[in-house]
Amino acid sequence: MRQSNKLSGAKVRTADAGKFGDGGGLWLHKRDARQGKWVLLVTVHGRRREMGLGAYPGVSLKEAREEAEKWRAVVRRNLDPIKERERERRQAERNLNLLKDISLDAFESRKAELKGDGKAGRWYSPLELHVLPKLGKVPVADIDQIDIRDTLAPIWHEKAETASKAMDRLGICLKHAAALGLDVDLQATMKARALLGKQRHKPKNIPALPWPDVPSFYASLNEGTTSHLALRLLILTAVRSGPVRKAHEDQFEGGVWTIPAEIIKGRRDATEDFRIPLSDAALDVIEAAKKQSRDGFLFPSVRKGVISDATMSRLMERRELEARPHGFRSSFRDWVAETTNTPHEVAETCLGHVVGGTVERAYRRTDHLDQRRILMQRWADFVTTKQADIVRIG
Template sequence: MAKTLHRLTARQVTAKSLPPGVHHDGGGLYLQNREHGHRSWLFRFTHDGKRHWMGLGSIEELPLAEAREQAAAFRAEVKRGINPMSKRRENYAATVSRTSRAMTFEKAMDRFLAAKSAQWSNDKHAKQWRSTLTQYALPKLGSMPVSEITTDDVLRVLEGQWLKKTETMNRVRGRIEKILDWATAAKHREGDNPARWRGNLKELLADPTTAKNEQHFAALPYDQVADFVGDLRGRAGMSAKAAEFVILTAARTTMVRGATWDEIDLEARVWTIPAERMKGRKNQRREHKIPLSDRAVEILESVRGDHPEIVFPSTTGRAMSENAMLALLKRMDRRDVTIHGFRSTFRDWAAETTHYPHEVVEMALAHTIKNKAEAAYRRGDLLEKRRALMQEWADYCQPAKEGLE
């Protein structure tokens, strides 16, 4: 390096027009010495009657021979009437544009989740994000470059389900917004965020806080169920245990309130509800078996012996009244949900975060099979598949304070 600088010094051209610390190497190439020992190459040229200085890089990254080659190439461009600075900016813009087109929404989602995973205490959040986006956003946006996504594209994702699944779709909208914010910060797109609510989608969609949900019972978003269960476990009384049992089994409240010990097989871990207690027309009713998760069995063991017949008795010794769980919710100050609504919570969770077939989830909910051909074909109860599903649901409902989140 010392010999190189010596040669440069020998070829310096002293000129009053040069800024301090700038030395001429010849052919428009200059060496710039700045504070703290930083040295870099400059190329000076005249285009359309104006003089320009063009940075080429530091001497550590660009050796003298290569700097002179670049200066020669730029001199040739100037002779052809080309401004090398403008050309370089155009090439850079084209490269950025190609990079932006290559960054699809799906790739941006993967990059965002990878960047945020370190701040999440467990992988449940990432799974929820990926599951909902995979189901709703990727079919419409996945292969699109993030730089080309517009408000109309986001609306194509949301509109069909907005009134049917308002809570879920509003979460999807927010997640799309955050991914596009990341893409903007990472220089893969420019301009306003097309998934932004205020001043944008707010004018095109019903307000999620007042939109009429097509569900008949107020349902808690599934990503809040673990906190709700944690609140239940902190409360004494039979109604709190019965409410958690309703949630874990995805059963109707009437089924749980009327449950008797002769329906429960703790050894086989199965609760068999007789046909006469099932909902529906009498000629279509059939007994319903519910596989019991580890936590459901724990609840049953905790109330065993409280009554010889009724699983969840009231303080009077009779079956729990239909108002018992309603009173529980009032004490919890949770007028925003109903216990029955947790069936919808379970259904949304299963559809959006698991890969269980539709018929397995429907059978877990004891829904009637309306298609006669399907009903005739499917005569089994899919008990073992449902057992895995219900255990996974129970694990998901486990409160954070239990150390499993």
């Protein structure tokens, strides 16, 4: 057995220029008294290999010995240590670009485009729940259509909408990776869709209470609690639950509720605030809610913040109703269609929907506030059991 550990710390520090062996193939090549490099000489597959282990004094004698033993062990497995080190380097580089890291970077870069900077997590959650558990630790350059197909196949038909969102987000991540200069297959998601086939699942509409039944349900919300008042305002205004839950006293002025653009959902042009004309009944609900507001929010939760998204839904569940709060928007829209002659653009604007193309909207800049005020008052009259005959909103 060849002698090893021939060198000492003092010898290494004081040696002049030259080559000094430590044994076992480890050598120190000194250019001068202060600088040098460590070299490991090995024979693999009958071929002599010279492997650099780092510069001296940056790499100490102890560190050089540990590194040398690591690569000797590789040689004992009949592997080329230089090729193995290069393979490890490439793998390390690939690991810096795992899908989980790319997806977070893509999310961060798009926060400004998302409502509330994406704090609700709706953009990221399809990836987080259905893609990253399987592909998160895979280098993004390695992901192909087979990986994507196998990952989304379990939910492709059963949770079609979620699966489509996950596929779309994954496509954005691949484009983001390409923009970073990584070698990815930008057509991988398109190929995966072809492999998965057309989705069989048909989306279900949120159950809605038939509009003739709305007045009796509204009348039952008579306890003056936070959830009762919130549901009453939601019904009277046909607004989504989010803006209702986050309603703040500062948003109401002169019979108009102005919803900030950042909490408006479903509007492609949601760069402007959205105005809601308030009926007499809605104003009464708001005044009642102000008496129990906290920090200006009309519908505070018991502990902190505002009531949750599930608060109103659970109230309806406890009453064994299939309908959900969001369904009152459908109830309102059906009432409009069946009992009034309201123009389409007025009715759709009441729901905060965008009507017409970009050019048409550029020329038609009205939000039909006065016409909507008449319609919302008639709806409130119907809901509160006052006379509400068929009316023309011209």
